[in-house]
Structures are given as structure tokens and as C-alpha cells.
Amino acid sequence: DQQVKQNSPSLSVQEGRISILNCDYTNSMFDYFLWYKKYPAEGPTFLISISSIKDKNEDGRFTVFLNKSAKHLSLHIVPSQPGDSAVYFCAAGLGGSQGNLIFGKGTKLSVKP
């Protein structure tokens, strides 16, 4: 049973508009969450994270929102750029450790010029 779910396998947005990528989780014990970006033939790269004690974390064009009651988090990219086209993975962790992160299946974002 998937503990971290990204229900949209793909998303297409126009350059300059907002991209919203969603992630749901089932284990209420997860205490921090991360987003990674992956280009083809490369390893994932860390994008942004959020602790369960917060509901928002912002870094430039990227903002992650956490709704603990709904067990839902989302990544907002504003404005979207063609270089943002990649697969985005949501991950969740327990006990403040990087060990044994649980990843979702990813959402492929395409930003059209």
C-alpha cells in the first residue's frame, strides 16, 4: 500500500502561469516532507522541504504548503518556466532522519513556452 501518493502522473502548464503539484500521504507519523526534481538521465535533485510543525515554506519561485489534517501537501511554482519541465517527486520522512525516505511515483511537469 502506497504511503505517499502523487495521483497525477502528468501536468501541463503555460509558461508564466502557476504550476501546482499535489501529494497525499497516509502515515500521520511522517514529520517532514521533501520535493525533488528529476531531469531525464540524471539523478533527482533536492528542491524544497517542510517540517510538519509548519504549514508553508517558500524559496524563490517555489512554495510548499502542508495541510496535516488532510494529509496533503502541494508544491507551487510561480511563475513557471520551460526549464522547470521535469519529473517532481514528493517524499516523506520519519523521526527527523534522512534514512528510509518514502517517495511518491512522481508527476511529470511540462511547461510550454
Added chain:
Amino acid sequence: GAGVSQSPSNKVTEKGKDVELRCDPISGHTALYWYRQSLGQGLEFLIYFQGNSAPDKSGLPSDRFSAERTGGSVSTLTIQRTQQEDSAVYLCASSRGTARADTQYFGPGTRLTVL
């Protein structure tokens, strides 16, 4: 500076053969992780090493899978008697430690195809 490197980048093998995948972490990183990504799936945790502690092997799917980390640096993931379902991209990552703030840096992966 040098990132995480993995070799080979591609490996094709026949069912039943053993394979070894290598990971060179970033110098000075004490933590090293192995994941795999099967087609259409997310990253699946396999094993991680932290310093001199016993590795966390909780993600290894069967006893055909094993990993070593020699001298606290290079790691080798070994798959014995490979099966077709072992076909996947195997990713290695390293981090300074395993605290929340210690970002994992990933290598480009090894694509394993078992015929």
C-alpha cells in the same frame, strides 16, 4: 566539485547472473543510500549506511540483494541470481549526515536490464 558517481551507467545481463553496481559518494559524506526506480514507479529505498553504524537494510527486497561500503566511502550493491523483475534504475545518494538538514545528493543511476 565532484558529485556522486555511479558505474556502470548501463548494465545488461542474463537472468540468473550476478551483478555489481558501484557508487562513489561525495568526499566527506558519511551517509550513503541506495534506491531503485522500476518503470512507472517512485524511488524505492533499499539500504543506507551511516558512518560506522550497522546499515539499515530494511528496504532490501530479498536476500539476493546485498551491499557493502568499504572504508566509509565507495559502496557496491550486489544482486545475485538476477531476475527480470530486478530490471530498474538503481540510484545512489550521499549526504553529510542523516539529519533532516542533510540534503541527499543523487548520482545519475545505473540502468539494469535483465534479459
